[in-house]
Amino acid sequence: MPSLSVIRVISTGVVFLVFMGAAVISLGGIASPTYWFPAFIAIAGVLASAYSFGRDLRLVRAGESVVDGEVTDLGASVDDGDPQDSAVVRRRVRDWTLWLIALPALSLVLPFFYASLIWIAAVLRFSGKRSWLFIAISVVAFGVVLNVLIVLLDIHVPPALLTGWG
């Protein structure tokens, strides 16, 4: 598994390519005002990402970390709290990435309302190791609250795209 510093260097390289692609498209259509501002942004992005790529690469090759400094960010982070075993954190990150993808994947087959209840039950049981009683009470209570919100606030619920249910 590559270190986060290496991943950052690769990500910066990818972003550089994105800006470069946007710059090529924008400069190709520069005759139209549609691409004036995007061209300015893309060129600035190419310069900033090229500088950042070079700087990070130099530090990584010198054996220094580029992800240890402080940045202004918001919300919870996996690094908050007591330090945990990095292997455990990586496994949990992978699990939760899959859980997040599983919710829309399940909603492709079942109407979102039912898919979400099944998903919550599965998460609480297999990831949270909660008792079946806790799961039953939570899922029923959440189902009622969600249904009330959907009806009262006229919330649109996504249909199951593959089966057409919902």
Added chain:
Amino acid sequence: MFESALEALQMILSPENLLWLVIGVGIGLILGLIPGLGGITGMAVLLPLIVGMDPASGIGMLIGLNAATTIGDTFPSVLMGVPGTAASQATVVDGYPMARKGLANVALGAAFTSNMIGGIIGAVALFLVIPLARPIIVGIGSPQLFMLSLLGLSLVIVISRGALAPALITGLLGMLLAMIGSANMTGDYRFTGGVLYLFDGVDLAVLAIGLFAIPSVLSLLVQGEAVSNGMSYKRGGVLRGAREVFRHKRVVVGNSLLGTALGIIPGIGGSVIDWIAYGATKRTVRKDRDNFGKGDIRGVIAPEAANNAKDGGVLVPTLMFGIPGSATAAILLGGLATMGVATGPTILRPENIYLIFVFVWTLAMANALGAIASASFAGPLSKLSLLKPYSYAPFLLVIMVLAAYQSGVHWGDIVTVVVLALLSWGMQAIKWPRPPLIIGFVLGQGAENYLWISVSRYDWSWLAQPATIVLGVLVVATLVAGFANGSGKLTRLTKSILTRQKVNDA
């Protein structure tokens, strides 16, 4: 004038109107509590209900809902690090670290007091500014709006800690994201790759949920631990927070006035005003500036005061010119038309002046009611930070995905929010700051439009306008100071000069 004010107060205090105001405030608080559902959702739902309603009741309900949403959204921002609405993002930066230190109730107390003071100052400003608003609004043209957008973008540098290049990259990425879809000035589509969903561009709500809300909840689930192990102040924490606001009078009053002023300018929404207030406060305070981002109470007070104060400012162009200053103001305008309330210059006629007072009183009362109600729930609700994330986080994820779907009612919204959330989680891991991305996204599109209008209308002569030059100097000064501070060059330079002087003296 005094009689009109009393007449309006009497109307608002009638039991029926008061009841609708309380209902609006109640719905607003609940909507603010649920991440992803903002005032726009509530306003859109309430709109059909106000048909045929007495104007004072309808105004009470709509304004009450709008004001209370920006109060209720503080709960998830502080307790879970999840912005309740796009307008409470900056509050998370210091509010959530405070909750982690066991100071959730103190942060909430400070936030609600700032909300109330900000809202009341905004309401008073609405009353005072209306007669003077015409020259202000007429004086601000597209060149000034463009420069103001650049000033907002320069805050990316001010709020950043650490290396500046990643902040610049994410800010520019946000601007590039805003360019996806139809170009306003020509109607041509760009960067869509032929994908139909992208023709309308990326929605702000989808971006905000994907960028901040979902990754924060995922991180809580990965940690598996409560946000905080215990409360530093089991009793009196909320009052302590309220007292802190009065200790920082300049921060609360200054940001309330800043929020009102920015609210008057159409197009600058709450999602940017909170960042501008945060950045400006961080830039101007002299003491312990480095504490920002680590749980500094001033970082909670500033955006919360500005956010509620802006509601008064937004009403100035909405009522006076019929120009909605924000998306919620546009729905409000529709609601007022439904109730037969005339907006535009006619509202300044003597027979209509009481309506302005109805807005002023309603805004002040809604903010006071919302803040007091929230403060009374702050104690018990702050205990949410002591719960293990499995008790609430999976449910929140479902609501967030559903909330994202509401923006375009398209399956693409769900795919986009999940992809953005995973990318954003990755950005957080590799220490790429994410706030600049949303600032770039919101201000990028406006900047392009204003630049286009300025060039079309004035060619390049607008660059020589005095107001443009003043704002341009401010932008350059902000950037230079930000770069110098960020790289530490200014400090090192000062130290080396002082050391050299001491050596010379010796």
